[in-house]
Amino acid sequence: MEKNSFSNKIQLIQINKFGEILRTDNVLIELKIGENIFLLHPFFECLKDIVNDDFNGPKNIAFPCIAMEINEEKFICDITIKNERDLFVILLFNFSKHYQEVHKETQEKNRAMLKEQSYNFENRMKKKKD
């Protein structure tokens, strides 16, 4: 296992097109060389279509704000997949704290809008009855 070279919030994982883990620094999630990452979480299972030979999409793909629970730990990560000549590098950026803060604000705003729209619906139903 490599020592972390970025920060304590970023994990680097290298896999082949079969999902086999070739390298990992285990900053966020404890993984073993040789394990299959497709089995780790449904998000990674979806990567099967991206790492196969038939994929015609971009070489670098960013997936922001992915909520995951692995080994009973919850994270909200930005995940980047980089294709480097049939080897794939997965970078997990743990932005849990940031997203939890944004979540609070969005929750309040959305709740207020839903209350207003629910009130409008009830009024419409009352008018229909009258």
Place this chain on the structure above:
Amino acid sequence: MNIAKKVVLLGHFGVGKTSLVRRFVDMAFSEEYLVTMGVHIKKKTITINGEDISLIIWDIEGKNNIEEARKSYLLGSHAFVYVFDVSRPETYENIESEIDYIKEHFNSIPYCIVGNKADLFTKDFSESFFDKEVFKNSYFTSAKTGDNVETMFAEIAQKTLS
């Protein structure tokens, strides 16, 4: 052999995407509204015509337009479920343009339209209210009661096999 299909739920915030997934995967429901940030991904395996299919369901944050959705979330999708809230016109008044967008950018990908919160239907407000052509083959579901939820997911799963 187990087949896996990525199904993405789309629609405005608060229409019940997360509740539909919770009902289908966990057989649970909560009245409390909790905003979805980014995407939550859940998996459930069902049997269609004797074949096991794993639905990997991407429950993405609510957006007023599909164009605002993060493109990477839609990559590799095998089906879309467009959800609206029957009690909120804001969530279905642009549905035709939303479906046009899906047809234009993902023309080989099956989709279905779901009017959720059908438990709010009354004698005076029912499915017949949604008589426009675009709603013709829609599902009306209730994540609260469970009505039509399994049927909807089973039928969209079936479409991914065609």
